Amino acid sequence: MWFDSWSDLGRVLVIGASAYVTVLLILRLSGKRTLAKLNAFDLVVTVALGSTLATILLSSDVSWTEGAVALAVLAGLQTAVALLTSRWPVARNWVTARPTLLLRNGEAIESALRDERVSMDEIRQAVRSNGSGDVSSVAAVVLESDGTMSIISAQQFGNGSSLSGVRGYGD
Known part of the structure; x- marks a missing residue:
């Protein structure tokens, strides 16, 4: 089906422009956190916003x-959860995963790799992507809450204070 009617196209244009402006306003009012990863x-909120916009359009x-109400509800829930988790650390544990130490001083932590379902090949890829050719020169690899890996070289490690709260480091 290539074409149904001019009124359908007109609806997409009018509703699309209105929905776009609505999304921009809601995102502006709800703050940067709404689209953070x-x-x-x-x-989930980012995907849901996109899906809702597509549904409004099509x-x-x-x-x-x-x-517009659905978009506002999603942004409102995101704001409520962000406020809750920033004020009560216990709530944060319900909503987000703690970062996990996967490698320390060039040595893989096998139990952490197994628990997080990460292979040593993936660790090596992350280390290479960070510009290092030697895993033994890496002080720490952390699997972050958003699924990315942070690489801290031995030269940048310092006192390790950025690893506070990371599962497998000091607990």
């Missing part, structure tokens, strides 16, 4: 008002 909940069963 800090943890799994942030990713489904004539959903009015602009319903879509």
Whole structure:
């Protein structure tokens, strides 16, 4: 089906422009955190916002008002969860995963690799991507809450204070 009607195209243009402006306003009001990729909940909200926008644009069963309310609900829930987790560390543990130490002083922590389902090949790839050719020169590899790996070289390690709260480091 290539074409249904001019009114359908007109609806997409009008509702699309309105929904776009609505998304921009909601994102501006809700703050930078709404589109951050800090943890799994942030990713879910980002995907849900995109899906909601697509539904508003393409489904004539959903009015602009319903879509705007849905977008506002998602942004509001994101804000509420961000406030909750920033004020009560216990709540943060419910919503986000703690970062995990995967490698210390060039040596893999096998139990952490197994628990996080990460291979040594993936560690080596992350180390190479960081510009190092020698795993033994790496003081720490941390699997962050958002799924990325942070690489800290031995020269940059300092007192290791950035590893506070990382599972497998000091607990």
